[in-house]
Amino acid sequence: MQSWSLPAVPDLPPVPETLELYDTPSGTTAATASRGGIASLYVCGITPYDATHLGHANTYVHFDLLVRYWRACGLDVQYVQNVTDIDDPLLERATATRVDWRQLAESQVQLFREDMEALRVIPPTHYLGAVEMIPAVVEDVERLVEVGVAYPVSADAEGAGTPDYYFDIAAAQQHAEWRLGSVGGYDRPTMEELFPQRGGDPQRPGKRDPLDPLLWRAARAGEPQWPGGELGPGRPGWHIECSVIARRHLPAPFTVQGGGSDLRFPHHEFSAAHATAADGVPLAERYMHTGMVGLQGEKMSKSRGNLVLVSGLRERGVDPQVIRTLILSHHWRADWDYTESELQQAQQRLAGWKQALTHTPENHDGAGSPEDLQYALMSALGNNLNAPAALGALDMWASGHLAAATSVTRARDVVLALLGLDLAER
Numbered sequence: 001m002q003s004w005s006l007p008a009v010p011d012l013p014p015v016p017e018t019l020e021l022y023d024t025p026s027g028t029t030a031a032t033a034s035r036g037g038i039a040s041l042y043v044c045g046i047t048p049y050d051a052t053h054l055g056h057a058n059t060y061v062h063f064d065l066l067v068r069y070w071r072a073c074g075l076d077v078q079y080v081q082n083v084t085d086i087d088d089p090l091l092e093r094a095t096a097t098r099v100d101w102r103q104l105a106e107s108q109v110q111l112f113r114e115d116m117e118a119l120r121v122i123p124p125t126h127y128l129g130a131v132e133m134i135p136a137v138v139e140d141v142e143r144l145v146e147v148g149v150a151y152p153v154s155a156d157a158e159g160a161g162t163p164d165y166y167f168d169i170a171a172a173q174q175h176a177e178w179r180l181g182s183v184g185g186y187d188r189p190t191m192e193e194l195f196p197q198r199g200g201d202p203q204r205p206g207k208r209d210p211l212d213p214l215l216w217r218a219a220r221a222g223e224p225q226w227p228g229g230e231l232g233p234g235r236p237g238w239h240i241e242c243s244v245i246a247r248r249h250l251p252a253p254f255t256v257q258g259g260g261s262d263l264r265f266p267h268h269e270f271s272a273a274h275a276t277a278a279d280g281v282p283l284a285e286r287y288m289h290t291g292m293v294g295l296q297g298e299k300m301s302k303s304r305g306n307l308v309l310v311s312g313l314r315e316r317g318v319d320p321q322v323i324r325t326l327i328l329s330h331h332w333r334a335d336w337d338y339t340e341s342e343l344q345q346a347q348q349r350l351a352g353w354k355q356a357l358t359h360t361p362e363n364h365d366g367a368g369s370p371e372d373l374q375y376a377l378m379s380a381l382g383n384n385l386n387a388p389a390a391l392g393a394l395d396m397w398a399s400g401h402l403a404a405a406t407s408v409t410r411a412r413d414v415v416l417a418l419l420g421l422d423l424a425e426r
């Protein structure tokens with residue numbers, strides 16, 4: 001699938017990688033290291049049945065900081081993102097609005113691309129839809145059946161017809177180095193509560209464990225279907241999609257698996273479980289989960305409809321850089337609520353930095369000194385990607401405390417490369 005165009009990212013003198021990151025499974029903040037000059041990232045992409053809201057933007061802008069940090073360390077960043085372009089919510093919305101599901105998906109992916117470009121998010125190296133990966137999904141589900149961690153469940157009550165396939169949690173725990181809860185970090189009662197809220201079907205007759213997730217859904221009348229080899233025609237479950245896309249395009253294990261905190265369970269738990277069961281290798285070294293953005297105390301979500309859309313703000317004339325500044329004023333792990341007053345504060349803050357750029361002298365270059373802006377921003381980002389601290393350093397620079405060691409050209413380049421904000425833009 002086509003991604004979007006690369007924003008301008010100035011080259012900076014490379015700085016050694018000293019990155020500490022919080023990891024969901026271990027619950028600790030610890031040093032990460034790339035391997036062989038490569039850092040690899042998978043971030044779960046959108047389900048394109050509605051436009052990009054601030055919650056999505058929050059997730060992709062914060063992972064963009066990680067990409068920018070790694071690039072500034074001179075690393076080769078391999079970044080994969082998916083599009084869930086076939087799934088129940090997409091089909092339900094298409095039916096409700098009488099639009100072809102493919103057209104709905106394509107139109108929303110296009111809007112997402114435009115939003116990401118406007119927000120200066122660096123595109124992934126590989127951008128892949130679930131539909132284009134279906135043959136690989138079939139291969140993996142067949143493999144899971146072969147190793148004894150997937151089983152058929154009759155699609156109708158009489159036990160007739162082509163079966164669906166489910167992942168066998170108990171068998172997988174016997175077979176591979178994965179334990180239920182070892183990725184998302186939740187206990188069983190919490191997982192039982194979350195599972196039906198997040199697309200799971202605990203009541204489905206014939207499952208061995210209520211939490212066993214769907215791998216392959218047999219074709220139903222009126223639903224799109226693809227050839228499924230030995231499985232029979234059908235379409236993929238959700239978790240296997242990301243597991244397959246990541247494993248086909250990134251090293252195993254890759255450096256960071258990311259997404260919003262709503263993906264801790266069941267999605268990332270089972271994507272990892274499927275991969276480990278198929279290959280015997282963990283999917284990722286680290287799991288980062290960004291906080292949830294809400295509106296008046298409720299999580300912003302397409303299903304609830306309480307959305308502040310990036311495209312809506314842009315249509316109102318809000319500068320995308322202000323949206324980016326608003327997002328970066330929150331730590332990636334924090335949950336926060338959108339308010340107009342914070343949007344205005346972001347606008348004023350950005351205006352202050354732009355103003356400072358016009359007053360910064362051109363003739364001095366103190367690159368590499370502790371007073372240098374690149375040093376200050378990299379230190380803030382190296383400490384668990386602390387964007388609010390990085391913006392604080394920018395405030396210090398704008399107030400004149402760091403400006404002496406950073407020329408105007410360098411300041412612009414440093415802020416554009418590391419934070420994706422162009423202070424020279426009028």
Ligand code: 5CA
Pocket residue numbers: 044045046047048054055056058059082083084242258259260261262263290291292293294299300301
């Ligand atoms: N297609 C799947 C992932 S494979 C999916 O969750 N799609 S989504 O469109 O619902 O969400 C896209 C990304 O935005 C996910 O990483 C999700 O965790 C994140 N996200 C969704 N809602 C919010 C929110 N309110 N705040 C922050 N992040 C959110």
Ligand code: ZN
Pocket residue numbers: 043044045082242267
């Ligand atoms: Zn995913």
